[in-house]
Amino acid sequence: MPDLASAIQAALAERFGERLEIDADLQGLEEITRIAAHRVHRHYLPRSVSPELMRLLCACALSAPSKSDLQQADILLVRKKENIHAIADLLPEMPWLREAPVFLFFLANGRRLEKISMKRGKPFPNDHLDLFFNATIDAAIVLTTLLRAAEAVGLGCCPISVIRDHASTISKMLALPEKVIPIAGMCLGWPAEKGSITPRLSLHSTVHEEHFVETDFGEIDAYDRRRAAIRPYRNQRDPERFGRHEFYGWSEDKARQYAVPLRTDFGTFVRAKGFNLD
Numbered sequence: 001m002p003d004l005a006s007a008i009q010a011a012l013a014e015r016f017g018e019r020l021e022i023d024a025d026l027q028g029l030e031e032i033t034r035i036a037a038h039r040v041h042r043h044y045l046p047r048s049v050s051p052e053l054m055r056l057l058c059a060c061a062l063s064a065p066s067k068s069d070l071q072q073a074d075i076l077l078v079r080k081k082e083n084i085h086a087i088a089d090l091l092p093e094m095p096w097l098r099e100a101p102v103f104l105f106f107l108a109n110g111r112r113l114e115k116i117s118m119k120r121g122k123p124f125p126n127d128h129l130d131l132f133f134n135a136t137i138d139a140a141i142v143l144t145t146l147l148r149a150a151e152a153v154g155l156g157c158c159p160i161s162v163i164r165d166h167a168s169t170i171s172k173m174l175a176l177p178e179k180v181i182p183i184a185g186m187c188l189g190w191p192a193e194k195g196s197i198t199p200r201l202s203l204h205s206t207v208h209e210e211h212f213v214e215t216d217f218g219e220i221d222a223y224d225r226r227r228a229a230i231r232p233y234r235n236q237r238d239p240e241r242f243g244r245h246e247f248y249g250w251s252e253d254k255a256r257q258y259a260v261p262l263r264t265d266f267g268t269f270v271r272a273k274g275f276n277l278d
């Protein structure tokens with residue numbers, strides 16, 4: 001499969017600025033090609049996604065590994081236009097929500113296990129941070145697996161964490177009970193455009209061998225330059241506060257993004273939903 005191997009090589013070179021050696025005889029290269037070429041999609045065709053296909057995607061997503069087989073992740077599908085619009089109205093800065101024929105929520109469900117323990121007449125001494133953490137990780141893995149399955153059939157997705165800016169409102173909208181929280185949402189539909197690869201930090205920065213190596217700012221600078229050559233930022237964030245830079249790269253953008261307090265009430269929301277974070 002030399003074509004697939006070179007497609008993977010090209011995608012990962014664009015992503016990481018590195019030429020990887022790929023054995024063209026490896027099995028599963030089609031799947032690897034899709035993973036390597038991943039990109040989010042934020043524009044969708046006005047074409048519906050059938051309930052049968054959504055069922056298949058949910059089944060694949062929930063086939064993902066689950067911590068201790070505890071199965072603490074759920075998916076909540078929103079397909080009615082008026083309900084998608086009600087969510088989109090909360091996030092006018094993200095007009096792609098309104099276009100999506102399906103919106104999903106990935107839920108960390110710390111409730112079912114506690115209920116099962118009660119029903120089985122057992123104590124539940126594990127109501128602490130680990131319960132929240134396990135359920136959140138399971139939900140994140142389910143999100144990723146759904147994205148993978150959706151991309152395999154040609155659908156486009158965009159995870160949406162900004163729903164957590166409106167966690168209480170959304171929780172009421174969806175009738176989420178105690179110990180069930182949305183970790184993220186996701187727009188899903190047939191992509192209206194091809195999209196493009198987002199370069200990532202070099203593997204040298206993010207893959208550690210045997211022991212942790214501290215961030216090398218030379219690598220970050222190099223990444224800023226490599227990324228700007230392919231995907232320059234169209235706008236500089238908060239120029240009134242931080243000024244305009246002649247060169248504006250990823251690290252400047254992320255430092256500016258995190259110079260503003262974000263979702264500082266999220267812990268309060270999670271605790272109010274009954275999770276014990278100690």
Ligand SMILES: Cc1cc2nc3c(=O)[nH]c(=O)nc-3n(C[C@H](O)[C@H](O)[C@H](O)COP(=O)(O)O)c2cc1C
Nearest residue numbers: 038039040094158159160161162163184196197198
């Ligand atoms: C957990 C999670 C939350 C995200 N939340 C949002 C969001 O609220 N709005 C949005 O437009 N994109 C969101 N994204 C998409 C990221 O911005 C996107 O993955 C990133 O820019 C890299 O692009 P790529 O996935 O095409 O490589 C989210 C992605 C993840 C994994």
